[in-house]
Amino acid sequence: MNVSCICGGHLWQVPGFTAYGTHTGLKRKRPDLTIIKSERLCSAAAVYTKNKVVAPPLLVTRAHLADGYAQAIVCNSGIANACTGTQGMINAHAMAQITAELLGLIPEDVVVASTGVIGEQLPMEKMASSIKTVAGLLGTEQGTEAAEGIMTTDTVPKEVLYTVDVGGHTVSLAGIAKGSGMIHPNMATMLAFIVTDVSCSPDVLHDALAAATDKTFNMISVDGDTSTNDMVVVLANGEAGNPPLCLGTPGFAAFSAALDAVCEDLAKRIAADGEGATKLFEVQVVNAPTVHDARAVGKAVVASSLVKAAVHGGDPNWGRIMCAAGYSGAEVDIDASRLVLCSGGECLTLFEDGTPCDYGEHEAVRLMSGSDLVFIIDFKTGSASAKAWGCDLTNEYVNINAHYRT
Amino acid sequence: MNVSCICGGHLWQVPGFTAYGTHTGLKRKRPDLTIIKSERLCSAAAVYTKNKVVAPPLLVTRAHLADGYAQAIVCNSGIANACTGTQGMINAHAMAQITAELLGLIPEDVVVASTGVIGEQLPMEKMASSIKTVAGLLGTEQGTEAAEGIMTTDTVPKEVLYTVDVGGHTVSLAGIAKGSGMIHPNMATMLAFIVTDVSCSPDVLHDALAAATDKTFNMISVDGDTSTNDMVVVLANGEAGNPPLCLGTPGFAAFSAALDAVCEDLAKRIAADGEGATKLFEVQVVNAPTVHDARAVGKAVVASSLVKAAVHGGDPNWGRIMCAAGYSGAEVDIDASRLVLCSGGECLTLFEDGTPCDYGEHEAVRLMSGSDLVFIIDFKTGSASAKAWGCDLTNEYVNINAHYRT
Numbered sequence: 001m002n003v004s005c006i007c008g009g010h011l012w013q014v015p016g017f018t019a020y021g022t023h024t025g026l027k028r029k030r031p032d033l034t035i036i037k038s039e040r041l042c043s044a045a046a047v048y049t050k051n052k053v054v055a056p057p058l059l060v061t062r063a064h065l066a067d068g069y070a071q072a073i074v075c076n077s078g079i080a081n082a083c084t085g086t087q088g089m090i091n092a093h094a095m096a097q098i099t100a101e102l103l104g105l106i107p108e109d110v111v112v113a114s115t116g117v118i119g120e121q122l123p124m125e126k127m128a129s130s131i132k133t134v135a136g137l138l139g140t141e142q143g144t145e146a147a148e149g150i151m152t153t154d155t156v157p158k159e160v161l162y163t164v165d166v167g168g169h170t171v172s173l174a175g176i177a178k179g180s181g182m183i184h185p186n187m188a189t190m191l192a193f194i195v196t197d198v199s200c201s202p203d204v205l206h207d208a209l210a211a212a213t214d215k216t217f218n219m220i221s222v223d224g225d226t227s228t229n230d231m232v233v234v235l236a237n238g239e240a241g242n243p244p245l246c247l248g249t250p251g252f253a254a255f256s257a258a259l260d261a262v263c264e265d266l267a268k269r270i271a272a273d274g275e276g277a278t279k280l281f282e283v284q285v286v287n288a289p290t291v292h293d294a295r296a297v298g299k300a301v302v303a304s305s306l307v308k309a310a311v312h313g314g315d316p317n318w319g320r321i322m323c324a325a326g327y328s329g330a331e332v333d334i335d336a337s338r339l340v341l342c343s344g345g346e347c348l349t350l351f352e353d354g355t356p357c358d359y360g361e362h363e364a365v366r367l368m369s370g371s372d373l374v375f376i377i378d379f380k381t382g383s384a385s386a387k388a389w390g391c392d393l394t395n396e397y398v399n400i401n402a403h404y405r406t
Numbered sequence: 407m408n409v410s411c412i413c414g415g416h417l418w419q420v421p422g423f424t425a426y427g428t429h430t431g432l433k434r435k436r437p438d439l440t441i442i443k444s445e446r447l448c449s450a451a452a453v454y455t456k457n458k459v460v461a462p463p464l465l466v467t468r469a470h471l472a473d474g475y476a477q478a479i480v481c482n483s484g485i486a487n488a489c490t491g492t493q494g495m496i497n498a499h500a501m502a503q504i505t506a507e508l509l510g511l512i513p514e515d516v517v518v519a520s521t522g523v524i525g526e527q528l529p530m531e532k533m534a535s536s537i538k539t540v541a542g543l544l545g546t547e548q549g550t551e552a553a554e555g556i557m558t559t560d561t562v563p564k565e566v567l568y569t570v571d572v573g574g575h576t577v578s579l580a581g582i583a584k585g586s587g588m589i590h591p592n593m594a595t596m597l598a599f600i601v602t603d604v605s606c607s608p609d610v611l612h613d614a615l616a617a618a619t620d621k622t623f624n625m626i627s628v629d630g631d632t633s634t635n636d637m638v639v640v641l642a643n644g645e646a647g648n649p650p651l652c653l654g655t656p657g658f659a660a661f662s663a664a665l666d667a668v669c670e671d672l673a674k675r676i677a678a679d680g681e682g683a684t685k686l687f688e689v690q691v692v693n694a695p696t697v698h699d700a701r702a703v704g705k706a707v708v709a710s711s712l713v714k715a716a717v718h719g720g721d722p723n724w725g726r727i728m729c730a731a732g733y734s735g736a737e738v739d740i741d742a743s744r745l746v747l748c749s750g751g752e753c754l755t756l757f758e759d760g761t762p763c764d765y766g767e768h769e770a771v772r773l774m775s776g777s778d779l780v781f782i783i784d785f786k787t788g789s790a791s792a793k794a795w796g797c798d799l800t801n802e803y804v805n806i807n808a809h810y811r812t
Contacts, residue, residue, distance in 0.1 A: 053732030053740045083728050085741065085761035118725020119762045305711070306807055313808025319524020322489050326459030334459045335491065355491035356525045393808075395801040401712055402719025402799075 009161020021149020024130035034149030042235035044070040045206035049230035055082035056092040068202025075113035147176040164258035169242035177266040199238035216263035221303040276396030281373040293330035294386035300328030302390025312392035316364035343370030415567020427555020430536030440555030448641035450476040451612035455636035461488035462498040474608025481519035508541040553582040570664035575648035583672040605644035622669035627709040682802030687779040699736035700792035706734030708796030718798035722770035749776030
């Protein structure tokens with residue numbers, strides 16, 4: 001598909017976009033507000049958390065994207081503006097209003113997002129000056145400023161840039177995302193913002209985004225908790241000059257492949273930077289009866305506290321993996337399956353046809369201690385597959401979350 | 407209902423039962439095998455794990471209880487005999503066979519259970535001598551030996567004795583249970599064995615057990631992992647001399663209340679002794695539209711890693727509780743609900759009608775630091791309620807499970 005990753009690329013390198021984030025005083029020390037702006041009106045698509053507690057900024061964004069178009073995104077970190085009632089709605093609307101005035105837009109073309117502690121009101125006076133600060137710095141970006149402004153307990157900014165050839169036109173796609181706790185996207189998404197210069201209607205953009213998130217953001221887990229504020233937004237400004245994408249065409253397939261790559265890259269970075277995590281691990285489910293079954297097994301394994309702890313300890317206690325597959329709800333026959341552990345280019349079959357294999361424990365411990373673990377679960381009964389990504393469970397996760405607010 | 411808890415009571419104090427467990431060499435140091443025996447044939451009922459990976463001992467037990475009767479239970483700890491294929495089935499059958507021969511029973515009247523590491527075969531020569539050792543000691547019990555023989559990472563044995571008046575006959579019920587990881591019973595059960603001298607048909611006994619487990623064992627969570635070996639078995643030998651229990655009678659109601667009490671007591675002990683746990687906490691969901699909704703909310707909250715970590719740190723980060731209620735799948739209106747924190751006889755309303763309450767942070771921290779936390783979630787829309795129990799998430803949980811087998 002000719003999808004290329006531009007190593008170290010940024011959001012503001014996509015033609016027609018600027019993006020900046022910095023410390024504005026909402027949090028004590030770290031960057032706390034980001035604005036992304038397009039020179040022209042964009043097709044916009046979004047997917048949202050399936051949590052029944054939906055934060056006010058998501059409700060405002062959903063209303064603003066009802067027409068399929070937007071031109072800017074404003075996102076603060078530190079306070080999630082969730083469980084905040086009527087005042088929370090007023091504040092989310094005000095964020096859009098203030099941003100729109102400063103950027104010369106109408107509020108309905110502004111996407112609003114917040115992330116941080118649930119159950120506290122936004123300090124709106126401070127917020128107004130914060131938005132003004134960042135709006136004034138748009139265009140001066142030199143690095144990962146925008147990715148930094150949306151971080152909470154993340155330890156590294158997450159930003160990617162890809163290009164793809166769409167019918168002779170080079171299309172750029174860039175995204176930023178934040179983790180790193182309350183990460184267990186449920187048929188929905190993550191807090192991630194993606195911009196592209198592709199020309200594409202809002203409906204077609206939404207189809208591509210929904211397919212990509214099901215395969216990527218929805219297949220990671222840090223702690224099994226689905227956030228109240230998850231969302232992924234894509235803005236497409238059309239500056240690449242390609243004929244508008246149509247479903248089922250080679251151009252759509254190429255763009256979708258690139259969007260999948262952007263989403264998978266960001267999703268893996270979120271899992272790898274899970275709270276307290278020291279190791280990313282991948283679960284590949286192959287030859288399952290249906291994609292639904294394959295995904296259910298993958299998600300159950302990456303979400304299992306016991307599997308995550310075993311990965312942390314380098315303990316090849318693979319029974320926990322088959323146990324998680326068993327309670328995943330998938331219609332699979334464990335007794336006819338095979339489990340393979342891979343790391344550092346080597347693979348070892350641990351379990352096959354209902355019984356433990358005669359592998360060397362020493363070998364298994366050696367592979368399990370690697371930093372690039374892949375578990376392959378082969379159900380031998382169908383042709384569906386899925387990948388999922390998780391991180392290890394560490395003492396640091398407990399330390400971070402026992403005293404998150406103090 | 408006249409249900410009495412006999413403090414410090416034991417399984418073998420129920421008329422007609424003996425029960426013993428000790429160290430037999432299956433594990434390095436700790437007790438590893440328990441046998442429970444009734445003098446006469448018992449009505450028997452059981453509920454099993456809903457994990458699709460079902461361990462061979464459960465398959466054997468299910469077959470043996472198909473006729474509704476049993477007379478003995480044998481259970482080893484250290485190796486779960488799960489994911490062990492045909493050899494695992496042969497070994498589980500052999501455990502029943504060996505036990506039956508030593509006790510003068512037929513194998514079909516023996517319940518078989520195993521708990522421990524998944525994916526290893528039982529050492530059957532050692533097992534034969536272990537069963538012989540314990541069978542020879544039946545009748546010499548003086549304390550919690552039987553409860554100790556089924557422990558894995560548990561730090562305390564879990565054993566309870568209750569009595570209840572059933573139509574003028576004093577009925578005794580006693581139970582033992584084990585935790586303390588891979589605890590997230592899924593519409594099924596736990597490893598727990600209960601004996602009673604009530605007179606009751608297998609069918610009626612099963613109805614009472616199923617109702618009790620839904621309210622108790624199914625409402626606890628330690629780590630969200632549903633085991634391959636969960637089961638609860640009840641044996642009723644009829645020695646109390648009451649007329650056989652009939653559904654819908656006062657006698658059945660009295661016995662059910664006592665069985666509920668036994669199960670709730672054991673369930674709370676399992677949660678309190680969760681791997682690495684230092685605190686038990688209770689979630690009371692009240693005025694929910696349906697029992698299904700109330701239970702879903704309760705289980706989601708006690709299973710949330712973020713809530714569990716906040717409980718550990720004494721951090722009143724209550725947004726995590728409402729977040730978990732939101733992703734529980736229950737049909738509830740969070741904006742119309744109230745959240746109350748209770749501890750040490752004091753209560754504080756944290757959230758009501760969609761907005762945070764103006765409570766004192768200092769007060770909330772003080773209550774949250776208590777050792778007897780209760781969270782009350784009032785949905786104000788129905789009349790259904792449920793209770794659930796969980797434990798805090800600590801560094802010790804990670805330490806135990808990173809190196810469980812090493």
